Amino acid sequence: MDSGKTTKEILKAKLAEGEPTPLYNPEALAKIKDNFAVWKETVVQEKDRKNWEVTPKTILGSDIPRSLLYTPIDNENLDYAKDLGFSGQEPFTRGLHANMYRGRTWTLRQLSAAGSPAEVNNRLKMLLERGATGTNLALDLATVQMFDSDEPESMGQVGTVGVPIDCVEDMEAIYKDIPIDQISASIVTHYPRNTSIIFPMYLVMAERRGIPWDKLPGSVQNDFIMESVVRSASEYIPPRDDFRVQCDNIEFIRKYVPRWNFITLNGYNLREWGTSGITEMAVAIANGVEILKDMGKRGYDPDWVGERLAFFWSPANDFFEEVARLRAVRRLWYRIMKYRFNCKNPRSMWSKCHVQTSGVSLMREEPMANVTRSAYHAMAAALGGAQSLHVDGYDEAFSIPSDVANLLALRTQQILEAETQITQVVDPLAGSFYVEALTNKIEALILDEIDEIEKMGGLVDVVDSGWLHNKASRYIQREQKMIEDGTIKIVARNYFRDPNLEMPEIWVKEYDPALAKAMMDKLARVRSQRNNEKADNTIKALIDACKKGGNVMAACVECARADVTVGEMRRAFVKAFGLWKTPIYA
Amino acid sequence: MASKKKIRVLLAQFPLETHSRGIIAVAGMLRDAGMEVILMGNALPKQIVETAVQEYVDVIGISTYCGGELALGGDLMKAAEERGIKKRTSFLIGGIFPPKDIPKLKNIGFDGTFLSATKEEIVSCIQSAVAAKN
Structure with missing residues (x-):
């Protein structure tokens, strides 16, 4: 397969094969071109002609120039069947479902969970009683970074931004009843190692309750870019091992666990x-391409793997770019699955996505203005055809959402859905000269960057070399300068800033020493009550699996069964793989 | 400016902090302002102080978003005291913390606390803090 x-x-x-069926007839196009040239020369003012293309500058922007006006000339070869089709059909540009x-x-899907396992259990149950259709679990930082609640690194941070999990007992408390x-x-496991450690605890919890694994629906993140690139941390394992x-x-x-979505390819973070x-x-x-190649080497059919892949995107401020991006990526993923991996099942060519409105685009200055920003982000996601949506709270720049902010975010979603009527017509912006030209442009740019990565040896290599880390840090510093000099306009921060601006006192979830103490006491009890010889043997077996190529999650399931803790498993991974130093960035 | 010597700044985060967008942005600002920046990454307070001693820095800047800054900040100051660099070092903290904690953070020894700031504000805070300690 790999040529x-x-x-x-x-x-x-592949796309050059077959006879094209252009939508526009050549005579009409020729006439439009003539008329356009005359119009531009005689009607358009000179300054507008000079600045025909403008490149928007926004937070997280893509620097794609925009013309003053779009016409059929911007998409001369538009081939309806090949480029757009109908909703629910290949190439899925117009949506995954008819x-x-x-x-x-x-x-x-609104993310919210902080506090002790028992408190979070109550909160999940309350949300379910009020009509939520799924649960969404955020872990505290110690758990995200794979430390036990009683390790020195966890001090002061147990249970502050999510729920702490040390062992199966905590999982049982969180999902009780x-x-x-x-x-x-x-x-929300974020990292591969974290997924290997935490998800088996969920499986063992189900096992202890007598629920078979093939009945469990849900998803984990499990993205190595999150672990090796995006996060900041005190220890890393080498990217190839990750x-x-x-x-x-x-x-x-x-x-x-066949009903479970095993990865959310996380562009968002x-x-x-x-x-x-x-x-x-x-x-x-x-990353998706590398995964399918690796699974192919392991002997698995891309159709079988592809069916359960999902994506996670961030829609930011540039409204039409965001709509076009969701359309472009659907078509591109379809083309890759169809032509690179020769998939047969249309479902495995779907790029299902969860979308969270952009958090970095939200400001601390006059935070209520964030409600407006997030509503536009959410609208772009809906017009782009997202499957699942989280709208950020207006207090996103300060904290995990307060109850008030979370409810308002949910209301934003409900207003979009029930009041604006944008959901009545499928892919309503299709056919716009602008949106189609932008969709094409974005698809081509994404493919160019994939090409650049592949020519440098593939994604794992460009992570290992620090190329991606450095690309991001240069981007961050350049953006910061554009905010400081006002090139990027941000209302209430550098544009129409209130001279008497005061920072609001906003709710921040505070550290609870009693919770940390309870978690530590529980750890001491679990370690004294479990069969420590058995626990040690499963840890040794995990190190062995890492070193000799056995499936690491299978080994972690045995650890979880023996009540091995999160931190103990983390250390086993480090022992086997060694530490990796992230490339120092600019 | 009184001194011609370049100001040396160690930027670090406490062990669990996952966010680094802020600290990378600040590193760029300070370098642009002519300072020498050592971007350390995540570490325990003691390790941060140890690096500060070895690198002979004028400033320790901490970036924090997810809590723990009072407890860990306290440990940082204790470690700095023990290694004898507290008096000659300027301490800054930026990111997200409850605004009502600002007096407490200043009280334990932070010379600058930033919830939101421009490059000029951060740079001038460092310059005056360093000048005051020299």
């Missing part, structure tokens, strides 16, 4: 850290 050609080369050759939101509106075979659970852990998790979950909307999508897709 040595890059994805771009394969697509270029009826889109008339059939089912996007999933309203929740029907996990009926209610889908999103567990990528392998990601693929081990995929293999295990696909085989034994990479972009929010500091990349354009183009790089966001190029990197996520490049």
